[in-house]
Amino acid sequence: MAVLGVIADDFTGATDIAGMLVKGGMRTLQTIGVPARSVVPDDVDAIVVALKTRSIAARDAVAQSLQALRALQDAGCVRFFFKYCSTFDSTDQGNIGPVGDALLEALKARQAIYCPAFPENGRTIFFGHLFVGDLLLSDTHMRHHPLTPMTDSSLVRVLARQTKHKVGLVPLEEVQAGSASVRDALDKLAADGVRHVVVDAVADPDLGIIGEAVGDDALVTGGSGVALGLPAAYRRRGLLAHKSGVDALPAIAGASAVLAGSCSAATLGQIADFQGAHLALDADAICRGEPVGEKALAWARGKLGNGPILLSASDKPEAVKALQAKYGVEQSSQAIEKTMAALARGLVEAGVGRLVVAGGETSGAVVSALGVTALRIGPEIDPGVPWTASVGKRPLLLALKSGNFGAPDFFTKAFARL
Template sequence: MSIVLGAIADDFTGATDLANNLVRAGMRCVQVIGVPPHDLALEDVDAVVVALKSRSTPAPQAVTDSLAALAWLQAHGTHQIFFKYCSTFDSTDQGNIGPVSDALLERLGGRQTVMVPAFPLNRRTVYQGHLFVGDRLLNDSGMEHHPLNPMCDADLVRVLSRQTSHSVGLVSHEVEAQGSRAVREHLDHLAGQGVRHVICDTLDEADLEILAGAIVDYPLVTGGSGLGQALPVEYRRQGWLQDVTDAGRLAPAEGAPLVLSGSCSRATLAQVEHFLASHPGYELDPLALAEDNGQLEDALAFARTHLQDADNDGPVLIYASTTPERVKQAQKALGTEAAGRLVEDAMASLARTLVQEGVGRLLVAGGETSGAVVSALNIQQLRIGHQIDPGVPWTQAPIAGRAAPLSLALKSGNFGEIDFFTRAFEVLK
């Protein structure tokens, strides 16, 4: 089997985000969880996205994991490697975007790569090297309050320069307006000056198409999922990719509907509030979980009661999503890592138990929460289906002991419209 695009994603929801856009562009795609065994059976696949949990790990571990994923993809004859990170460039001054990009580029023998985090459909754009979320600079978008990777600088050239010893350059919108050839000439000029990493302005879909045309032969590209939607057209021009019918077709969904939300982003908080106005929900509190006061059992009992209620045919929500102030209180009392781990462990336990008891349609909000849930369910690969909202598709995974596959949606905290938690299940029908 030869893979056209092999992607290495630094978290689970980011991996699904990219896979979704590849399917929308006509590529049959599978997402694998962690580095798979060499003999993993993959049939009728054009793209494989390896989902790691490396966004917030120490940089050396992120590099080791990413290089292991690269080795697997190279062994399967992959044409191009894509390092996928968040459209909000989530990272710290120590990494992990710079160190991982350096390691991958060195292993591939490339002299330069591009950084294209923008996702215009989700209002993530880059202008003069500055990242915007909607009409706000990154550092004024709510990302400055991120509990693990607060983003307090919107200048991506400056951010990345703190993560790598190599030179960082810029392809401006002015250059992109002249087309793919002008972009490539500019990239070659920068490479001649020793510029190894290049931040790329991106205001709209046309910019992504121009960039894709300029870098389709690069051994390594990096960025958000927007670039992933633009690349397949170029692959077809290269003769690497054939047209397929309904690349996102899945089996019919079966089983009860459940939402688990651990994200504390502004978007998810609004989605939780909207959901609770008309559907049942139970809030988890890290401080109560730490005291072992039976809250986890109470949450299970709440879910069982409402999922078995004949008068309730809609989804049930269990959430730890809360305001930045309450997050800081929990982190101060318990420690940042311990507070996050308590929530992740609780969500993982809930998912494992409730899927065994009949939940067959599961929506998870938040990258860390998604990682914990997928690991708890021992999911090794996801077949990517149709989109719910930009960046979020339904997927399906085989689960031991279940005749039908589990339908699973993994939502990045910042993604989705306000009614996402309810509308997602309508889309699945």
């Protein structure tokens, strides 16, 4: 029976935390949307529900998150985690604060921590300020994000604008003093009516300390990094048994392909580093309604079987802005996602059994198009990105990568990992 239920606000973020839990020794299932009880096997320790609630209306995000919570409770989970992006992607209206409020209320919990730190990927929190590498969040490209522009690096201030409840901070000094110090600080804040608490972390050992401190809490929130400390904390409490081979996946044959829709700097670098056959799609032609996907599939069919291939709709930020100005943000995004979804279906029909997808929105479109409802989580490729195997009659190996994640050689390394 599952111990931990995770509610993730996007697809790649769900895969990210699922991979962290597997690294910690928890056999993990990721579901696409709210799961039916029948799709959850009895041998899993954690269930990660992938929603698409990061940028929708706050009331809708709350409703979907509560529906996921009820499903996870029905599956037997006794601890819960709300997963959002390690850059705290949100607006002054939400959705992190409103969902956190709703989950606390539903669980009748007094408090939750907020810790999107992931030091291995350059996300750290110091005095409540989020850093990406050596830059404050507000000084990075996230300042210009089209949906969730992050112009304030103070998570305490950002969160305070999203909730009516008090927001506090456990500073790094308290964290590095040990888990008992963190627990004491949290209890003191709770006694003062502080329901939301940002917790500093600048290195992986800090995450282990935090995990132990909140091992009894009904609700934890954060990025995937803080989940690293939870499996050990649950074992010490007798909630989780030791298991081996938790990242084992079935052997699946087939050709190899990459679909890249993210326009992040990391993904653009990975495209440039790719050594195989590559076709760059004309995004303007896609938005004009031309049969770009059909031509791309014809190209792909002639290349499959001779090594991994790459089809990309990624471009530099200025080109994306120009496209959005010409066709509209929603129309251009939907046109590209629709094309990538059709490409995924066509590639699988042509014999692709191993597929890497770059970009959260692209990943969501692809798994929906392929009818994927659940994923077994396998070995890690790069921090935050594991291989997965779809559950069903025709299993596929899928790696769903957040745009910002992965080393420059990620696409090549992914298939070598298999």
